Amino acid sequence: MSKKVVLITGSSRGIGAACATEFAEAGYNVVIHCNSNIQKAKEVSELCKALGAEVLVFQADVSKYDECNRLVDAAIEHFGQIDVLVNNAGIEANGSIMETTLEQFDDVMKVNAYGPFYMSKLVVPHMIERKTGSIIFMSSTSAATGSTGSSAYATSKAALIGLTKTLARDLAPIGINVNAICPGPIETDMVAALPIELKTWIKGSVFAGRLGKPEEVGAAAVFLASEKANYITGQSLTIDGIFRT
Incomplete structure (x- = not known):
């Protein structure tokens, strides 16, 4: 039986890099995506290969539908299937609604909300x-609580929660899970x-007394994609060590 394939x-x-290595360790082949830093993507690729994964590295701008289409086509052509899609790509523009420009808001929404919609529609x-x-979908605690001085980012991440719940309803009868x-x-x-x-305040506001590790998030993604999470x-x-917001 061929290995399952994850596109992140x-x-x-x-x-995202932690998700890639966690899925590789769990026995998946991996499609690694980057927007600009191809060298870093290749470094993550080598880590995944060392864990036994076959890897495809692809550069694309997920804010553009045509480039998302190229990414998905390349993954299907190379592996023949996509079993798991992790919509992780995201950017941030700090600022209140008074400080955030229309261009900044558009940029954040295109990458953080439109990109996941495009990728899901294609996959x-x-x-x-x-x-x-x-x-x-990689959302954020700010989707539920808001985030001071982060109007664009929090809005984009809240949009992903609505998309998650809607797609889950549409796709559950077919056997596709969405979380x-x-x-x-x-x-x-x-x-x-x-x-x-701000970093000192953030760390002091987590009841666990520390910041989370990327691999802890990656491990959760692997679980949600597993057969043990079929229901x-x-x-x-939420993975936040109980963050006092």
Whole structure:
């Protein structure tokens, strides 16, 4: 029996890279996607290969439908199937609604909300044909609570929750599961780039007393894609060490 295949957008670093290595360790072949940092994507590819995975690395801008189409076509041509789609690619533009420009809002929504919609629209027909599959949206705790000074990002991540629940209803009768993961503060480049005062406040606001690790999120994604989670769909799994928002 051939290995299952996972396609992970935004998997050259951070949570996406951790998802790639966790799926590789679980026995999957992996499609690694990046927008610009092809070198980092190749480094993640080597880690996955060392774990026994066959890997395809592909560069594309997920905010553009045609490029998403190229990505999905390449994955199908190379592996013949996509069993799991992890919609992880995302960007952030910090700022209140007064500070956020229309261009910034558009950019965040195109990558964080339109991109996952495009990718799911393109992958779902292949999953329907095989009557199986799992789609995972990487949302955020801010989807439910909001996030001070992050109007565009929180809005885009909230959109993914609605998409998760709707697709889950549409696809459950066919055997396709759809879930969201909502990470809180995780040790990623995005958090590392924050001002030291804000990082100190964030760490002090987590009851677990630390930031989460990307591989902890990746492990949750592997579980949601597994047969053990076949009856879990339309759900949002929060991974935040109990973040005091």
